Each structure stands twice: as C-alpha cells, then as structure tokens.
Amino acid sequence: MKLYRTTLICIALLLSALGYSQKATVTAMNYDISDNLDLQAVASIFGDSRDLADFERRLNDPQSQISNLDLNRDNYVDYLRVIEVTEGQTHLIVIQAVLGQDMFQDVATIEVEKDRKNRVQVQIVGNEYLYGRNYIYEPVYVSTPILFDVFWGVSYRPYYSSWYWNYYPTYYSPWEPYPIYRYRNNIHVHINTSNRYVYASDRRSSRSVRLLNDVRGNSYERQNPQNSFSNRNANTSNRYVLDQSRNSNRSVQSQSGNSVSSGRGNDGSSSGRQVNSSSRDSYNTTSTRPASSSREVSSSSSRSANSTTTSRIAPSTTSSSVRSASSRSSVSGNAVSRSSSMTTSQPARIERAATSSRSSSSFNSNSGSSSRSSSSMSSGRSSSSSSMGASSSSRGSGGGSSSRSGSSSSR
16 A cells, blocks of 8 residues: 555656646747837826926836837847927827937837827837837827827927937936846836727828838847848737737646646546545455355354254144143043143143244344354253153143042042
C-alpha cells in the first residue's frame, strides 16, 4: 500500500511539473513596439486637458508615465512633443517622439473636425509604421472636453511645441522604461472608464491626411525600414487585429491549462480513489466469503446433528408410548389401579412432549452453533432416558397392582 501511494505521489508531481512548464510557455508573449503607448490612455488624457500645452505635460508627466516608448534605445523613455496644424474646421494634432538632434518620429495623430451641423468628431490614429494600417479609436466623452471650446475661439493660434532634444520643461525628468507587463498594469489606472473608446477602421477626415504631409517626422522609420508593423507581425493588418488574436490565443491556452489541471486531478486523485475502492471491495469479498462458508458448514453440521437427534428421540418416544399403552391395557381389569396409573403416567407424557418440543425449537433457533446442538442432543438423550425410566416404573406399578388384585380375589 505504501508503494502504491508513493507511486501516485510521484505521478502527481510529474504531472504538476509538466503543467507548470506548459503554463510558463503559454504566458510567454512576443511583445511589440506598439505595446509601449496605449492610445486609449492618450484619448483619455486628451479629453481631460485644458489646452494642448496641458496635454503635452500630461503625456510626459513622470508621475503618470503614460508613455513607455524608447525608440532610440538609450534606456530612457522618449520625450513626446505635440504639434498642431489647422485648416478650416479641421485640427490635426501630431504626437512625435524626440529621438535626437532634429530627429523625430510620428507616434500618433489626433484628428478633430467639426461638420456642417457643428458636431465635433474625434479620431485617435496610430502611426502606420508602429501600429499598422487604420488603427483608429473614436472616443465618446462623457462630458464635452474644454479643448473643443478653445479650438474654435476667435483668437486661437495653433500650438507648436518649443521643446526639443536636451531642452525639456522643468517638470520633466527622464525615467527608465518599464517591462511591458508592468506598463500595462500601470496604464489602466489612467484611462477614464466613464468614456467609451470605439474602434474604427476608416478615417473620417481626408484633409488631415494631407495636412500630415507638411509636418511628418519619420527618422526612426527611415533608419529601420525592416522593422515596420507588417514585418514584425506577418498576416496581421494592425494592432487591433493583433490584440484580437492574442485574446483568442489566451482563451485557448487557458482552456488547455484547465484541461491539463483537470486531467492531473483525474489521473492523480480520482484514479487513486477508484483503485482504493476496488481494493476495498476485493478486501471485503475475501474477508466475507470464508465467514459465509464457515456459517454454511456450521449450519449444515447443526442440521445434520438435529436430524440425528430427532431420529434418536423419535424411536424412544414411540417405544415409550407403546409401552405405556401396553401397561394401560394390562391393568384394564382393575379400575382403581388403571386410574392411578393414568394419573401418575399422564403428567410424565405431557412433560416429555414439552421437553421434546423445547429441544426441537432450540435446535431450529440455534442451528448455526455446534456447541448448542450438542447440548440439545444431550438433553434429548436425558429426556429419552427419563421417559424410559418412567415407563418402567409404570410397568412395575402395574404388576404390583395386578398381584394385589389377585390376592384379594383369592381371599
């Protein structure tokens, strides 16, 4: 039994080790450059900003750490500057990473446009090189941002950041980039969940595409043409499709992990229980069968003993009854002696019948015990002997009475 338990424990440990290794392999993900800046967080702080200068400050706040981009790989998060270009009712806000002296890389654009019905439409568009084609979110703000009133003011001037390489505002201090998993945990705190962020696959403003050509920055793209999103993620159009495939893979992997854990439980505990139950059944069958056979043997022996005893008692009872009948017929001449012998012998017959019935009932009730059957046999013998003695005494008494009657008649 100990060897069996040890084997089960070893199997369970082996399966748990295999399951752990599979989980470790499953959770390992290939991270992408686009994971380092969440556009929903960008849209959220854009709606909370007073103006574009406040928006740039929020993007580079060391306390919030909205960005985690390090494109120039200097082990510090790149500073993000904000540039605005306007035309008519269209405002194009460009977010660029400062990589070096006169080196900038477009990260995302915010396209704000008012239609003929004075409805403002906002789209956050990820750079195609970093996020793929048409990675767009349309924020639906719970309250109208203050920026919308500022954009269409009478004396409004487009915003153009005055900060560049090694010349940053006083509130800014570079920080080292986080691991991706830590950045994801941090960024969700800064997303306003009261707003809605609707994914869109088409750009609404054609004018914004044309305005972007005037201020485009693609220094990192020109230096690393092989590192575009399409090259990094084959058969994936943009970041949204990449997220969908990741989520589906995670759900499949979690289901496979659950099946491995459930299989481990079935192989370990359930099989052990089944084996234990089978061993219990085998133990019970082996332990009960000899007992039942012994009971059958004892009952058969008691039955045989009972049959021999009754066969022995029956002749004695018959002989005694015949003898008592002959004694009654021999004394039929004398009424007094017949009546006295009947009165003396009748209780003896009733007692013998009671004794034989008691012995037979004791045999039937205690047929499983050999000691009780032997004792009943001895009691049956004693009763038969007593009946024989009683019959002999009745014969003697009958003879005496006949002799006395003869003497009296001679007299």
